[in-house]
Ligand code: SF4
């Protein structure tokens with residue numbers, strides 16, 4: 001399978017099964033599109049009006065050589081191994097819902113502004129400790145374990161966060177496990193003390209900020225409706241500086257209310273942030289801020305604009321990292337990761353303040369998918385199996401998709417939420433995923 | 449080559465052989481979280 005695309009006038013080919021990437025001229029694109037169905041003579045005669053026969057001969061030869069080298073039209077060696085990875089459920093990451101409450105009222109919040117469709121509550125230390133014991137027991141011989149402190153707003157319950165970190169480090173040492181902590185915060189309660197703790201103990205921090213003051217404050221107000229930008233930006237800058245701009249990112253959300261998100265990303269870069277991620281909101285069509293298919297052309301242009309600016313800034317020595325454009329072509333993740341993605345429901349589980357287990361943070365509150373609890377140390381085998389068995393080949397749309405080894409089959413929670421089926425990926429999400437991968441490949445071509 | 453410039457060669461073929469050790473970071477694609485494109489992840493080995 002070969003995917004051809006054109007970006008800012010550069011034609012490119014991605015050979016899906018080998019991972020090879022080529023910059024080509026339009027003639028090669030035309031040849032490649034006919035290559036597998038037609039003989040050489042047929043191709044030459046079909047294209048003779050557009051190109052000279054010498055050029056066509058050359059182009060054809062070059063395509064044929066790359067095919068022989070396995071760099072074009074490579075065979076699929078993944079489908080056969082996709083099913084070989086069924087291993088027992090080994091949990092290696094937990095999302096701890098430290099606080100089912102929040103001090104903001106973000107309009108697009110999937111967690112019902114912190115309550116997750118239930119009542120507002122805080123995780124107590126005994127639940128946190130039980131979660132640590134649970135993951136140590138269920139992580140088999142995995143050494144690295146990740147704990148993400150999530151909410152609601154986890155800083156509303158930060159004492160418990162601190163104690164869980166200490167407990168996990170202690171228990172991990174005894175059990176031969178290495179814990180990595182991450183936290184997501186809206187920044188409202190950041191201060192010198194908790195920033196210092198975060199910078200000492202957390203390998204990654206996600207700082208939520210959508211863009212400039214107007215964009216951010218429209219979607220991310222306080223409970224009283226006032227804005228948050230002025231309060232959080234200085235705290236975020238300080239925190240990023242204190243961690244030497246490593247292991248954090250400023251993460252925003254774009255919606256139909258700020259389709260022109262490229263300027264928001266550049267605004268974040270102008271504020272001095274070096275690690276930036278913005279994400280499309282995921283919401284059903286009836287929400288006023290939802291992204292719809294009709295928005296795609298504008299969003300594609302925004303990605304292209306941003307890619308251009310990204311290249312220009314990198315070349316001028318003012319580069320920043322943008323998550324959607326990060327793509328490791330030379331190494332990257334292993335086959336298992338590419339085929340299965342996030343691991344929700346079997347490698348990664350979410351724990352509610354009460355200690356209930358769910359396949360991931362986005363399924364919390366969907367009681368049909370409650371998988372057990374950390375005190376009983378049970379994991380529902382059939383729910384876990386249904387997640388474990390999924391891979392890009394079990395989902396028909398993904399199986400034939402050129403982006404599958406970079407996307408890994410999308411987010412099952414979004415598919416479930418919007419299409420009522422975990423195996424039916426959310427179309428707007430797919431379109432944006434493909435666009436961002438094309439941009440990332442183009443950037444590689446530009447920056448070498 | 450005159451018409452084709454290869455900027456990356458076949459890394460996927462190599463990774464097909466190994467399976468996986470599972471020590472890598474989890475990757476969530478959702479808007480509310482870390483949202484890695486799996487392709488930008490690192491292998492721990
Ligand atoms: S872009 Fe969509 S269809 Fe393609 S692999 Fe991802 S989820 Fe599947």
Ligand code: SF4
Pocket residue numbers: 342343344348359360361362410411412413414475476477478481
């Ligand atoms: S199901 Fe979606 S939201 Fe949940 S961990 Fe996977 S990618 Fe993230």
